[in-house]
Amino acid sequence: MYTKGTFKEVIAMLSQLDQNTMKERAARQAADTVWNGARLGVGTGSTVKFFIDALGERKAAGLQLGAVVTTSSRSKAQLEGLGFTVSELADVEQLDLTVDGADRVDSHLDGIKGGGGALTLEKNVAVHSAHNTWIVDESKVVDHLGGFPLPVEVLPISAKQVYNQFEDEGLLPQFRTTATGERYVTHYGNYIIDLYIDPLPAPRGLATYLDSTVGVVEHGLFLGICDTVIIAREDGTIDVKKR
Structure with missing residues (x-):
């Protein structure tokens, strides 16, 4: 039953x-x-x-x-x-x-x-x-990149400033957290900020912007x-x- x-x-x-x-x-x-x-x-x-x-x-x-x-x-x-x-x-x-x-x-x-x-x-x-x-x-x-948060690996020393910058740009950032609510830490000791903007309006332009942002280690646009x-x-x- x-x-x-x-x-x-x-x-x-x-x-x-x-x-x-x-x-x-x-x-x-x-x-x-x-x-x-x-x-x-x-x-x-x-x-x-x-x-x-x-x-x-x-x-x-x-x-x-x-x-x-x-x-x-x-x-x-x-x-x-x-x-x-x-x-x-x-x-x-x-x-x-x-x-x-x-x-x-x-x-x-x-x-x-x-x-x-x-x-x-x-x-x-x-x-x-x-x-x-x-x-x-x-x-x-997908037809256009989106439907999944875009991960951005950032240095802890300036993570809050980078987060605020992303927020000001309307990129809908959220720090990735663990199941216990702590900030997720990567293999290299950095944090990840996931961007929830969907769909990505201009992937190449966004990649260029992220590449030039101080404090960003890497991003998930391939x-x-x-x-x-x-x-x-x-x-x-x-x-x-x-x-």
Whole structure:
């Protein structure tokens, strides 16, 4: 017998299962593009987790990589658990391919990333990679960037001043906080201010503004970086879009 709320919970669970199926399809297709000897960058997130699993299967079948760099401790632990040796970005001069997820991606293959808080390392890995592939399910695809808060990593010493500046500009800032209400601290000891302006009125103009703002370490606008997007759709098809 269903108890109160159970029906909604079952629907939510089925929806999550469908989304995970889509993520896994995209991840497996991306894993098939990795070649022997590649110096590979690996991102983080739920879709990338499926990618790492598929990469582990390919390793068991004989795949050997020239180097592996990742953007999170979670991905590092998963990779090492599958027998990969993970290097630091500073120890690899150039990556051949980076595979990562995205929080939003538009028709120009520009995106918003950093929902997990690793935007600074993610962008550093991406710009030092010859090719960047993003793997997403169709819920992440938008006509115009928006529908997701834009993360901005800021120095603690001037975080309040930067916050006030963003507020004066009408960017609807909020400090990211933890489950206990404390300010979220990044891997590099900085804070994140999420901008809730939606949709982003002029992504390139906003990126230029953020790049020139003193106290901003990095932002989650990834413009002109992605080369290929693998999109898993609910009907079971896969779209591959290239810049």
